[in-house]
Amino acid sequence: MAASLSKSAIVRQDVLDLRHFAASSLRDLLTEETELWQRRLRWDYRASAQLLLDYLDSRILPGFVATEDGRPAGYVFCVYEQHKAVIGDVFATAQARERASRIESRLLEHTLELLQSTPGTARVETQLLLHPKGQFREVFTQNGFDFYPRVFMERQLHRERPSAMIALPPSLHLRSWRDSDFAAAGRVIALAYQGHLDSVINDQYRTTAGSLRFLHNIVRFPGCGQFDPATSLVLAHRDSEELAGIVLCSRVNIDTGHVTQLCIEPALRHSGLGRLLLTQCMQALAAQGLNYISLTVTEGNHEALFLYRRMGFKSRHTFDAMVWQRN
Numbered sequence: 001m002a003a004s005l006s007k008s009a010i011v012r013q014d015v016l017d018l019r020h021f022a023a024s025s026l027r028d029l030l031t032e033e034t035e036l037w038q039r040r041l042r043w044d045y046r047a048s049a050q051l052l053l054d055y056l057d058s059r060i061l062p063g064f065v066a067t068e069d070g071r072p073a074g075y076v077f078c079v080y081e082q083h084k085a086v087i088g089d090v091f092a093t094a095q096a097r098e099r100a101s102r103i104e105s106r107l108l109e110h111t112l113e114l115l116q117s118t119p120g121t122a123r124v125e126t127q128l129l130l131h132p133k134g135q136f137r138e139v140f141t142q143n144g145f146d147f148y149p150r151v152f153m154e155r156q157l158h159r160e161r162p163s164a165m166i167a168l169p170p171s172l173h174l175r176s177w178r179d180s181d182f183a184a185a186g187r188v189i190a191l192a193y194q195g196h197l198d199s200v201i202n203d204q205y206r207t208t209a210g211s212l213r214f215l216h217n218i219v220r221f222p223g224c225g226q227f228d229p230a231t232s233l234v235l236a237h238r239d240s241e242e243l244a245g246i247v248l249c250s251r252v253n254i255d256t257g258h259v260t261q262l263c264i265e266p267a268l269r270h271s272g273l274g275r276l277l278l279t280q281c282m283q284a285l286a287a288q289g290l291n292y293i294s295l296t297v298t299e300g301n302h303e304a305l306f307l308y309r310r311m312g313f314k315s316r317h318t319f320d321a322m323v324w325q326r327n
């Protein structure tokens, strides 16, 4: 089924429903995209690409493919989560380099038209991590989205040395992540992000149930790297099952760890606990022989950005988070 058809003198271009494509027909595109993830973000995208290929073969993923003379030149996909849709990724081949950005914009236009005309979809979120800040401003602005610039930061690990531990309050203890921490981690995330800018960007953070869905995606799926329980740490209250803070870390490359979550409950902030968790995580990564740590942070999240800069993280890339809410 053709969603649209436009002809140029040189190349015949179509935009087609993603569900008409078998994984094998998009494999070359994903291989090329995997190389870009490596170059731009030091990120091994192969597991994520494989997950996407598995979904493609089940023909259930909403999205579009742009073809040129019948050959796939780009794709976009999204996932539905209750009332909201998340645009997962958009990518067009460098063989159409001068046209790639236009192809990606056109794919996004089709996606937004589809999502905004779907009555059950009250909200659309997207963080197009691979694409530089501002690249799709026009498309998303025209469709009523708000923008939240974000920074991809990284730091080298090779000079990590054990640092002096701050004295932990006696009511807390620090330990590695356990599978049984799920429920308490969901609670501390929801508490930490109450009224926070990041819960404007990602509405999962607004409730414990949503935070559990976030955790589930991070811990169980390779979409954001391979979760590493050995370098993921929690600060636990001794007298209860509750957590005061967590740092979660995934492996995104053979030599790179990525912090997918860092939070401290509001009542315990500004006493060095955030720095402590991140320092311990970096030491654990260095002890495993890893060379780099990366993370993402919203530009407007000044406390976190300041902390990361003070700890030696540098910006490698900037991208946009974008949100649309139906009135």
Ligand SMILES: CC(C)(COP(=O)(O)OP(=O)(O)OC[C@H]1O[C@@H](n2cnc3c(N)ncnc32)[C@H](O)[C@@H]1OP(=O)(O)O)[C@@H](O)C(=O)NCCC(=O)NCCS
Residues within 6 Å of the ligand: 192, 193, 196, 198, 262, 263, 264, 265, 268, 269, 270, 271, 272, 273, 274, 275, 276, 296, 297, 298, 301, 302, 303, 304, 306, 307, 310
């Ligand atoms: C970011 C967060 C984890 C920091 O936790 P924390 O325990 O307060 O952090 P720390 O006390 O270790 O350190 C905070 C650092 O920021 C500084 N800082 C504290 N408040 C600050 C402020 N209002 N403005 C600027 N800097 C501030 C401190 O001086 C400290 O720096 P230093 O260690 O070099 O002296 C915590 O604010 C949080 O949970 N925020 C909500 C979730 C979040 O934003 N997570 C990060 C997502 S990327």
